[in-house]
Amino acid sequence: MSLLQHGPTSSNDAASGEELTKGSTHLVIAGIVAAVLVSIAIAIYMIAGEKPPAAVGEVISVTAHPMHQDTTGVDANGAPMPKETYDQVLVFAHIKLHNQSKQPLFLRQILSNVTLDDGILSSYAAIPADYERIFQAYPQLASIHGKPLPTDTTIQSGDTLEGDFVSAFRISKEQWDARKSLNFNIGLRYQPDLVLTPKTAVLQM
Numbered sequence: 001m002s003l004l005q006h007g008p009t010s011s012n013d014a015a016s017g018e019e020l021t022k023g024s025t026h027l028v029i030a031g032i033v034a035a036v037l038v039s040i041a042i043a044i045y046m047i048a049g050e051k052p053p054a055a056v057g058e059v060i061s062v063t064a065h066p067m068h069q070d071t072t073g074v075d076a077n078g079a080p081m082p083k084e085t086y087d088q089v090l091v092f093a094h095i096k097l098h099n100q101s102k103q104p105l106f107l108r109q110i111l112s113n114v115t116l117d118d119g120i121l122s123s124y125a126a127i128p129a130d131y132e133r134i135f136q137a138y139p140q141l142a143s144i145h146g147k148p149l150p151t152d153t154t155i156q157s158g159d160t161l162e163g164d165f166v167s168a169f170r171i172s173k174e175q176w177d178a179r180k181s182l183n184f185n186i187g188l189r190y191q192p193d194l195v196l197t198p199k200t201a202v203l204q205m
Helices: 011-049 127-136 138-144 171-177
Strands: 054-069 085-099 105-114 119-124 152-154 160-169 181-188 194-196
Touching: 011 127, 054 105, 054 181, 054 194, 085 105, 085 152, 085 171, 085 181, 105 160, 119 127, 119 160, 127 160, 171 181
Parallel strands: none
Antiparallel strands: 054 085, 085 160, 105 119, 105 152, 105 181, 181 194
């Protein structure tokens, strides 16, 4: 029979066509199942491959001390000078840091961040020596005096570091009270910063 000739289709030809159709359908289903299984395997691999953060921490407490001060109008030599007025808020925080990695972690700095209406205001934590000087200058704050947290130290694997630090913001009490948020950036050398947000109310004295 010529390729251009048309004749009646035999039952064998029809059966062969049905088998081809069924075979194609099975291949499509098998391909979909395989694609789904591969996607699940990739997702499991990615989740399992994610490493936990090297450090975890929490803010135990935060106490703010707003201050409004006027200068005496004389310098260190007793000579008269213009009086100045300024506002300041001292923010005392007690935090806990834990090294859950297998390597030592190097704490390099702590940055306190206050979000105000006009943007974010940041202040570095005072070094332990300056932390102690504040309590010498303002003995009325003795009730919140704690163990100063080193701002440049090493946390060994599995160890926990706990202590206090203070940051100073040149803002008024009204600005502080109207803040939108407060958090602390814990700077770790060779690691992403750890951001801690207070979970409890910020006290004021």
